[in-house]
Amino acid sequence: MSAPLPNAAEPGVPPGPEISRIARPLRLSEEVSGELQRRIARGDLKPGDRLPTEKTLGEVFGVSRAVIREAVARLKADGLIETRQGSGAFVVEAPKTINLHFWKGAGSELDELRDIFELRAMVEGSVAELAAQRRTRSDLRAMASHLKVMDEAIGNGVDGSEADDNFHIAMARATNNAYVSRLVEFLGRHFSDSRRLSWQGTPSELAGPQKSQSEHRALFDAISLGDAEAARRRALDHLRGTAERLGIKLALDLDRDTPTPLKKPSARLPRRIR
């Protein structure tokens, strides 16, 4: 341990309180916004309720109004409250924003990754389907260029994970749905590490990326042709391959769309409640 402390500028760090990695004291505004958020979550402040005035809050917390305003700004950005000049600040009835934090949760990082991959698996097929229906020429151009970068990366044995990510984002953009696009962007970012891993190794070891790339190309062709159904199938193929390469076991049935109709595995035991 003991990498150079990012904090240790002054020599007088007295009896070093066993530096816990990065234990900077929270900003005042962060403490305040955290406290308010907790009170809202706990139901202490219910939707529609008015918050105390900034002046009052300042006195209660023992900080200046500037700190309160910054905390309130944070909660506003999170969509938890809204303010009306001359009237006050109110807990919003139904938040108009969603804020997904990565690794802010309690679970392990691996669990988070699994959850995120699961969410991605949910949308990826439909994204491809919509992309096939709505892609513009410039969308196709973008996807093709990322594809090309990946080709070159494979040839040179360098990292093409970024282009990989970009390819999927470009596909999402082709859906012409801003929410989908933003979501996929977010999801993709958190695979960059895993992706980078699979892109490492000598060119001869790049079997993974090569397989992945052929899946990409099939997917691109389907989208390019505007064949929505094929695009969905190709996307699910790719997803299945990716999960395999990453060693993630998916609960979702990605084979549903392949020609295996009427599977109907009879009645499952209804006892499988964990």
Add this chain to the structure above:
Amino acid sequence: MSAPLPNAAEPGVPPGPEISRIARPLRLSEEVSGELQRRIARGDLKPGDRLPTEKTLGEVFGVSRAVIREAVARLKADGLIETRQGSGAFVVEAPKTINLHFWKGAGSELDELRDIFELRAMVEGSVAELAAQRRTRSDLRAMASHLKVMDEAIGNGVDGSEADDNFHIAMARATNNAYVSRLVEFLGRHFSDSRRLSWQGTPSELAGPQKSQSEHRALFDAISLGDAEAARRRALDHLRGTAERLGIKLALDLDRDTPTPLKKPSARLPRRIR
């Protein structure tokens, strides 16, 4: 149109300046944060870059430092930048949060609703599938109770839209995936208005909710039995019905999973690029 504005509680709405839906002048800090966000999105400010100092920004935009600080607080909350005391504010390399804002965008409210419904359609089937696999007894209890509330609402001809929403949220929770759960919660909230509409009318006119309710029950049964495939089908049935009742035309092919295998509509014209 012209339902009573949710805002019109006060009688003294003066000579109503032809209220343009919601054209309040943006707060200064909102304009500033919007401009900065645009510059980041446009790549004018790249990840890792340092923003101009608050003082400079204040001079450039012609506002006080307080406004700048509020704008920066907003971007911090959105995860786009981070600040270091004594050093400056920096565009973050890979945001660990996503922030989906409803109706903060440019498009019309109807377009936004369509986009959101589309996203919901993407996940709903998979959500049901996962829920069927992972539901606990308490999950089932919750879903059943919301179902019951809706039954009573139909019987009494009152609004059951909230229970409707809660049912879907409870199902999402059963996936045991926090991201999915949060996302569905967000998506569901923005149908409350549309839902409320379909719940209005005399009991005899509640054909919509009644049909919806029977779909709910089928969905619940499948999840309760743990039949993932059936749950998915039921969810898609319900989704199709909802889209119909709402008058939304979906581009996604929700019929894919019903027993109509090998549809393969031959080659589509690849010219359908808008």
Add this chain to the structure above:
DNA sequence: AAACCGAATTTGTCTGACAATAGGACAACA
């Protein structure tokens, strides 16, 4: 009862100042 007026309240913005931190320049020292 309805419409108008005005004071009080509350958030939005401005100004100026100081504290805390970061980073570089520079001299002192081994």
Add this chain to the structure above:
DNA sequence: TGTTGTCCTATTGTCAGACAAATTCGGTTT
């Protein structure tokens, strides 16, 4: 030479006080 300690400056964090703009509410007038 290379390292260390110190100072200075730039920048964000916090404080305090003031005014502007919007809302709310009571009272007054019509």
